[in-house]
Amino acid sequence: xxxxxxxxxxxxxxxxxxxxxxxxxxxxxxxxxxxxxxxxxxxxxxxxxxxxxxxxxxxxxxxxxxxxxxxxxxxxxxxxxxxxxxxxxxxxxxxxxxxxxxxxxxxxxxxxxxxxxxxxxxxxxxxxxxxxxxxxxxxxxxxxxxxxxxxxxxxxxxxxxxxxxxxxxxxxxxxxxxxxxxxxxxxxxxxxxxxxxxxxxxxxxxxxxxxxxxxxxxxxxxxxxxxxxxxxxxxxxxxxxxxxxxxxxxxxxxxxxxxxxxxxxxxxxxxxxxxxxxxxxxxxxxxxxxxxxxxxxxxxxxxxxxxxxxxxxxxxxxxxxxxxxxxx
Numbered sequence: 369x370x371x372x373x374x375x376x377x378x379x380x381x382x383x384x385x386x387x388x389x390x391x392x393x394x395x396x397x398x399x400x401x402x403x404x405x406x407x408x409x410x411x412x413x414x415x416x417x418x419x420x421x422x423x424x425x426x427x428x429x430x431x432x433x434x435x436x437x438x439x440x441x442x443x444x445x446x447x448x449x450x451x452x453x454x455x456x457x458x459x460x461x462x463x464x465x466x467x468x469x470x471x472x473x474x475x476x477x478x479x480x481x482x483x484x485x486x487x488x489x490x491x492x493x494x495x496x497x498x499x500x501x502x503x504x505x506x507x508x509x510x511x512x513x514x515x516x517x518x519x520x521x522x523x524x525x526x527x528x529x530x531x532x533x534x535x536x537x538x539x540x541x542x543x544x545x546x547x548x549x550x551x552x553x554x555x556x557x558x559x560x561x562x563x564x565x566x567x568x569x570x571x572x573x574x575x576x577x578x579x580x581x582x583x584x585x586x587x588x589x590x591x592x593x594x595x596x597x598x599x600x601x602x603x604x605x606x607x608x609x610x611x612x613x614x615x616x617x618x619x620x621x622x623x624x625x626x627x628x629x630x631x632x633x634x635x636x637x638x639x640x641x642x643x644x645x646x647x648x649x650x651x652x653x654x655x656x657x658x659x660x661x662x663x664x665x666x667x668x669x670x671x672x673x674x675x676x677x678x679x680x681x682x683x684x685x686x687x688x689x690x691x692x693x694x695x696x
Contacts, residue, residue, distance in 0.1 A: 370413035370420065377410045377421055381428065381436065402692055405432030405496070412442030414486035417449035422475075422492060426459050427626055429494035430468045433692040437493045444480050444488035445519070445565050445583045450619045452477055452490050453517055453567035454579045458620050461577055466627045467501040468494070480521050480553050482563030483586040499689050500627055502634040505615045506680065509574030514539055514606070516548035516569060518599070522562035525552040527595045531566050534599035539568075539606070561587050564595060566602045570610055578617040580605035612641030613675040622650040629660050631685030639667070640679050658686050 375396075379385055384401030412421050418440050429436045445451040456475040463473065472495040481488025516535070518528040528550035539546050548568070553559075565583030572578075582602040584593045609617055616624045621640055625647065628636040640647075654660055660683060667678040 370416040373411075373413040374421060374424070377412075378424075380408050380410060381405060381425070381432070381438070383433075403428055403432045405429070405434040405436040408436070408438040410438060410440055412440055412486075414443050414481075414484060417443045417446040417483075418452055418488065418490055419449035419455055422452065422455055422490075423450065423459075423623070425492060426455065426463070426494075426623055429492075430463070430466075430497045430500070431630075431688075431690045431692075432494075432496050435472055435493070435495050437491070439489060439491050441486070441489045442481060443483050443486040444477060444490060444559075445563070445567075445581075446483045446586070447583050451565070451567060451581050451583070452488075453519075454569075454581050454619060457515075457567065457569045458577050458579045458617055459623060461575065462616060462620050462624060463494075463627075465501075465503050465505065466631070467499075468497050470495045479557040479559055480519060480551075481559030482521055482561045482565075482583070484588070485560035487559030487561070496690060500631045500685070502631045502636040502685060503628065504635075504637050506637050506639045507574055508576040508613055508615045508639065509572035511543065511570050511610060512573050513545040513547075514543060514568060514570045515546075516567060517551050518548055518564070518566045519551040519553070520564040521553050521558035523564055525550070527564045528552055530595040531564065531599035531602070534596040535566065535568065535603040538600055538603040542607075563587070564598070566599060568602055568606045570606060574615075576615045578606070578609045578613070579619065580609050609641075611675040614641035614678055615639045617641075618644045618647075621647040625650065625654065625662070625681065625683075628681070628683055629654055629658055629686060630688040633685055633687040635682060635684055637680060637682045640681055642676055643679060660684075660686060 382401040383404040386399040388397040476491040479489040518531040567581040663682040665680040
């Protein structure tokens with residue numbers, strides 16, 4: 369269901385793609401077309417979060433022919449995929465490091481939607497670039513501030529305040545500069561199912577952004593979660609992400625590696641925390657598609673004096689340039 373919806377989305381943003389699926393739905397023949405872009409709308413399947421679709425669009429959007437401006441509808445925050453809040457806080461600054469920026473780069477949450485029924489709506493806009501800059505991003509720096517959003521839809525607005533209190537109870541022991549806003553959406557903009565959750569980001573002096581998030585169980589599934597527990601657990605998850613460290617958090621490792629691969633024929637370096645299983649599989653795909661191998665050096669905690677084991681990823685870009693970008 370959600371995979372079929374994803375294929376329809378890819379069909380919308382491209383021009384001339386050929387897609388054939390056999391009757392049992394077990395094999396897919398896909399012949400890619402040109403990345404076209406433009407202004408689009410898409411209804412995502414509520415069985416997966418909008419983040420599932422948005423992650424792929426973030427990889428493709430800079431290389432479209434026309435700047436992409438797309439409205440996605442569905443589940444904005446769930447327990448499986450990265451939420452829209454996290455991608456807004458972490459993936460957009462990452463794109464800017466590679467030279468993809470401007471006032472056209474934005475993710476805007478118009479409505480929130482929680483599982484199982486969804487009803488959220490977001491706007492994603494991204495400019496096109498001809499070439500990407502190589503990056504040298506090896507020093508994450510020290511954490512200077514923590515920001516966050518506690519959201520609640522179709523439940524008491526007090527839930528958000530309770531989450532904020534309990535999260536601050538843990539984080540204030542380490543850092544004074546903490547600001548967590550509450551976001552209580554009402555009426556039409558609150559989607560179709562009740563729920564609450566939290567997204568926290570830690571920013572360092574060098575502009576590295578690490579994130580963590582949690583959402584309540586979907587209506588009618590699993591035990592009820594106390595907002596205090598959720599706030600505490602989210603704070604602990606953020607501390608764990610900080611311990612893992614690196615210059616890119618674990619949700620965006622693969623995006624960073626893809627943009628490094630597609631950069632100019634120059635050396636790019638990024639320091640990452642321990643690689644997630646998804647990233648390891650993604651590296652294999654990069655090797656089979658672009659014949660590119662990363663140089664991987666492990667840094668032990670003693671060398672770095674902080675957190676878990678780090679990995680320094682180095683590669684030379686393939687010199688990809690966006691030929692379909694319209695010249696005005």
